[in-house]
Amino acid sequence: IGAGDKQSELLGAGAISNDVAEISYGTAAVIELLSNKYVTHPKMDFFTWGAAIPNHWALEGFVGRGYWMVSWFRREFAKYEEEEAEKLGIEPEDLLNRKMEEIPPGSMGLILQPYWHPRENDPLSKGAIVGFSGEHTRPHIYRAIIEGIAYELRRLGELIEKHSGSTIRELRVGGGGSKSDEIMQITADVFNLPASRVHTSNLSALGAAIDAAVTLKIYDNFLEAVANMVRVKETFAPRHENAKIYDRLFNEVYKKIYPALSPLHSKIAEITGYP
Numbered sequence: 305i306g307a308g309d310k311q312s313e314l315l316g317a318g319a320i321s322n323d324v325a326e327i328s329y330g331t332a333a334v335i336e337l338l339s340n341k342y343v344t345h346p347k348m349d350f351f352t353w354g355a356a357i358p359n360h361w362a363l364e365g366f367v368g369r370g371y372w373m374v375s376w377f378r379r380e381f382a383k384y385e386e387e388e389a390e391k392l393g394i395e396p397e398d399l400l401n402r403k404m405e406e407i408p409p410g411s412m413g414l415i416l417q418p419y420w421h422p423r424e425n426d427p428l429s430k431g432a433i434v435g436f437s438g439e440h441t442r443p444h445i446y447r448a449i450i451e452g453i454a455y456e457l458r459r460l461g462e463l464i465e466k467h468s469g470s471t472i473r474e475l476r477v478g479g480g481g482s483k484s485d486e487i488m489q490i491t492a493d494v495f496n497l498p499a500s501r502v503h504t505s506n507l508s509a510l511g512a513a514i515d516a517a518v519t520l521k522i523y524d525n526f527l528e529a530v531a532n533m534v535r536v537k538e539t540f541a542p543r544h545e546n547a548k549i550y551d552r553l554f555n556e557v558y559k560k561i562y563p564a565l566s567p568l569h570s571k572i573a574e575i576t577g578y579p
Contacts, residue, residue, distance in 0.1 A: 305515045307356035310334050310364060312511030315356040317476035317502060318534035320526055325461060325472045327491065327499075328507065329481025333370025333418075335457045335464070337363045343468045348425045350464050356511050357526050363468060365460025368421030371481050373449050374400075376420065381442050401486040403443040404450065409493065409546040410553050411444045413437070416452030417561050427579070428569045432561060450487055451550075454494035455558045461495070475499040476536075478507035485540075493546040494554065500539040510534065 307315070310328060314336045317326040321338065328334040339361045344352050355362040369376075378386070378396055385403075389396040413435040422429040433448060461472055475497050481487045482501045492499040504510055514529045523529035573579065 305356070305358060305519050307362075307511070307515065308353065309508045310336060311353050311356050311362040312509075312515070313478055313507035314338060314362050314511065315514050315526070315530075316504075316507030316509070316511030316534070317478055318530045318536070319476050320357065320530055322468070322470040323473040325464075325475055326507070327457060327475055327477045327479075327482075329371050329453075329477065329479035329487065331370065331372045333367040333453050333457060333479075333481075335365040335461045337461070337464050337468065337470060337472065339363050339468050339470070341468075345463060345467055350460055350467075351424075356515050363464045365457060365464060366424060367418055367453055367456050367460075368424065370418070370453050371479065373418060373420050373453070374446075374481070377446055377449060381445070397484070400443070400446050401484045404447045405486050407443050407447045409451075409490075409549045411435075411448040411451060412439060414440055414444050414448040415455075415553065415557055415561065416445075416448040417558075417565070418449065418452040418456050422579070426566070426569075428573050429562070429566065430569050430572065432565055434561065447490075450481075450490055451494065452558075454491055455550075455554050458495055458554060459559065472497065476507075477501050478505050480505065488538075488540045489543070492540040492542040494550045496542045496547040496551060498539050498541050500536045503535040503537050 313328050314326045319326040319338060325335055325337045338355055342361055343363060351364045353362045382396055385399045386396045389399040415434050417432040419429045419431045465472055477499050482505050488499055514533055517523050517529050518526055
């Protein structure tokens with residue numbers, strides 16, 4: 305019994321059935337689903353790891369620099385918010401999240417492809433922001449980052465569903481991003497699924513503790529351990545009108561950006577020698 309950090313997060317979220325996915329909003333953003341069968345993607349759009357529960361597998365979609373992008377945005381573009389937040393005695397991310405709430409779903413047409421780190425199966429892929437106009441401000445870009453990461457996790461989640469035959473009906477969310485009500489609501493709206501956070505954002509440590517509790521026979525099995533050690537704190541229901549907007553943007557715009565830009569990624573690399 306034992307597992308890696310992301311696989312432990314899946315257990316720590318209490319996601320021990322194949323209809324509850326776990327999302328981790330950390331330096332890397334990840335969506336994971338438990339499977340009792342070995343399932344792979346032919347082009348490695350998702351990974352297959354040994355799960356924290358023996359004889360099970362964790363199917364993992366991975367965004368390499370997920371919420372690192374929030375730190376990048378803060379460092380490069382949010383000096384004013386850092387100063388303002390210091391005066392208010394709050395974290396700059398809290399202030400950015402408040403301002404993000406003033407921006408409508410879809411960021412007034414600003415759509416972000418979050419490949420600030422290339423896709424794992426395409427080293428030439430690049431990040432992109434499309435739809436700029438003179439009306440857009442820094443909070444629009446910040447919201448587009450949050451939405452873009454959620455779009456990509458939804459894309460990966462749908463691939464996991466397709467290849468595993470599972471249907472995701474609920475999300476459990478951990479990592480630093482899960483502490484934000486605004487981010488939790490956007491997640492629920494983009495996926496059009498209830499998104500819950502548990503009593504701790506450190507799901508990896510909790511998952512390791514659950515493994516230890518079963519190994520030491522404090523609990524007889526994982527079902528009993530999860531029932532006693534994982535507590536859902538809050539659930540965010542999707543907002544119907546927002547979910548409709550996001551569904552159209554995801555299917556009619558977001559999923560078409562990568563195929564359209566992919567040939568240009570190769571040309572950029574050829575011409576500039578980067579990356």
